Amino acid sequence: MRTLNPVLLSSLLLIANIAQADALRERANTLFKPVPDKVSEVRGQPVSEAQAVLGHKLWFDPRLSRSHIISCNTCHNLSLGGVDSVTTSIGHGWQKGPRNSPTVLNSVFNAAQFWDGRAEDLQAQAKGPVQASVEMNNTPERVEQTLKSIPAYVSEFKKAFPKDSDPVSFDNMALAIEAFEVGLTTPNAPFDRYLTGDDKALSDKQKTGLALFMDAGCAGCHNGVNLGGQGYFPFGVIQRPGAEVLPEADKGRFTVTNTASDEYVFRAAPLRNVALTAPYFHSGEVWELEQAVAIMGDSQLGRQLDADEVNAITAFLHSLTGDQPQVAYPVLPTSTATTPKPE
Ligand code: HEM
Ligand code: HEM
Structure with missing residues (x-):
């Protein structure tokens, strides 16, 4: 029997490898x-630069909280992958909340917000933590009062919402x-x-x-884009942890749904970052x-993954x-005599 020419053989193997890759x-x-x-659009509308500039300040402004010491960034620290790196978040009066803080990075790509998807989008979501007693423990009225007491904010809201007759509102804060x-995305991952x-972006x-x-x-x-964040599944499809x-x-x-089959159902966690x-x-x-990977194997797939896997x-x-x-720490406009005091 004729043997294959070694040069031809190695070329064939190379072609097979490329095809497999x-x-x-x-x-x-x-x-x-x-x-x-x-991301340049939200709900079919172009993202407003003036709103994003204002939102950048609000994101870091602890005066959205009743205590004046908790900002969005406290629990979604943009220096730490958009999380607080603790088991469950610490909020107003050092209260421990019931859940771990998910990252805000790429959250615009999730079908709905929160571990249980109870907020349909980011503007609906943003009103939650400001009012949650275990988070920022504030009220929409007090937030509006605070923002209206700071002239630089009043003019920024006017610029960001030029068509509104009353631009400084809780709803516009959320928008x-x-x-x-929407700008907190993380492109260019090796994947x-x-x-x-x-081909070289991933190791073997x-x-x-x-x-x-x-x-x-x-x-x-x-x-999908976020490797999760789209559908809801029981945590423990096969075996409850x-x-x-x-x-x-x-x-x-x-x-959220009050439906028995939704007990212990959560949004498949987005896995970016x-x-x-x-x-x-x-x-x-x-x-x-x-x-976490091993637990998922057991609970969601009924498959005990070995150490190599x-x-x-x-x-x-x-x-x-x-x-x-790369988000700069903003210099925030100063409070005035009429700004509500921290409580
Ligand atoms: C969830 C933004 C303040 C703790 C989320 C999510 C977003 C977000 C977008 C959903 C992410 C996802 O589902 O993948 C914000 C904004 C804030 C803010 C804009 C300021 C207005 C805070 C604060 C805390 C906190 C101050 C901690 C005290 C959490 C926790 C969740 C969450 C524990 C998950 C809650 C659940 O699923 O029930 N936040 N956050 N957040 N955030 Fe915040
Ligand atoms: C959460 C990986 C299979 C549904 C997670 C987390 C990881 C992960 C790392 C935690 C993310 C975080 O806390 O930020 C994997 C891997 C899998 C797998 C490596 C395959 C071995 C599945 C399957 C389903 C699923 C098949 C659906 C049937 C979920 C859900 C959560 C989650 C619902 C959120 C759990 C919670 O409430 O805390 N996954 N997963 N996963 N995964 Fe998977």
């Missing part, structure tokens, strides 16, 4: 999408914060560079992890990403860290 990328491109460089948050054609281990993420079934729930990870009192989407956002799950009880998937998840937004 292209097949992995092609498959990945049917399930996931890169983070776009810029401005949303316009700012995105891979999706758009750069990360490619193995990507293949496993798709083959094992993770991508069934974690897909223990109460230390899934506390009994938090029934998730059941509280997940390597930066420990601790994990809505309870924030898991500190290691490897452990867990490591490869975790390595892949690290490739989802994109360019972090």
Whole structure:
């Protein structure tokens, strides 16, 4: 029998490898999408630059809270991947809230906001924390009073909402914060560079992890731009994790829909920048990403992933860290004699 010429053989192997690599990328491109460089529309309307500039200040302004010490950035620290890095958030009067703070980075791509999806978009969401007693513990009236007492804010609201007869309002505060948050995207992650054609952007281990993420079934729930943030699933489709990870009192989407089948149902967590956002799950009880991956295997897939599989998937998840937004710390306009005092 004739043996193949070694040069021909190595060329054939190379072609086979390229075909395999292209097949992995092609498959990945049917399930996931890169983070776009810029989001320029919200609800079909162009994002207003003047609103985003105002929202940038409001995001960092602790005077939106009753105590004057808690801003959005306290729990969604943009220096720390948009989270507070504690199990569950600490709010007004050092109260411990019931859930872990999810990242605000890329949140514009989620179908709905919060672990249970109870806010339909970012402007609806922004009104929640300001009023929540365990977060900023303020009221819309007091926020409006505060903003109206600061002349520089009054003129910025006028500029940002030129058609409104009463531009300084709680609703417009939320719209401005949303316009700012829309810019908090993290493009150019190694995974995105891979999706758009750069084979070297992922290591071999990360490619193995990507293949496993798709083959094992993770991508069934974690897909799209954010690898999650779209659909709702029981935490514990196959096997409910223990109460230390899934506390009994938090029934998730059941509280939103009042439907028995929604007990312990949560939004599939978006996984962009997940390597930066420990601790994990809505309870924030898991500190290691490897452990979170292993728990997902058991609870959602009924598959005990071995150490190599867990490591490869975790390595892949690290490739989802994109360019972090470079946000300057703003100088805020000064309070006046009529600004309500902190309580
Ligand atoms: C959830 C923005 C203030 C803690 C969220 C989400 C966004 C957001 C966009 C949803 C992210 C997602 O579902 O993926 C804001 C804005 C704030 C603010 C604009 C200021 C107006 C705070 C503060 C705290 C906090 C001060 C902590 C005291 C949380 C927690 C969640 C959350 C625990 C998850 C709550 C749940 O799912 O029930 N925030 N946040 N946030 N934020 Fe904030
Ligand atoms: C949460 C990874 C499979 C639904 C998470 C988190 C990670 C993860 C790392 C935590 C994210 C965070 O806290 O920020 C994976 C991996 C999977 C997998 C590697 C495959 C082995 C699935 C499947 C489903 C699913 C198949 C749906 C049936 C969810 C849900 C959450 C979540 C609902 C939120 C849980 C909570 O309430 O805390 N996933 N996942 N996952 N995943 Fe998965």
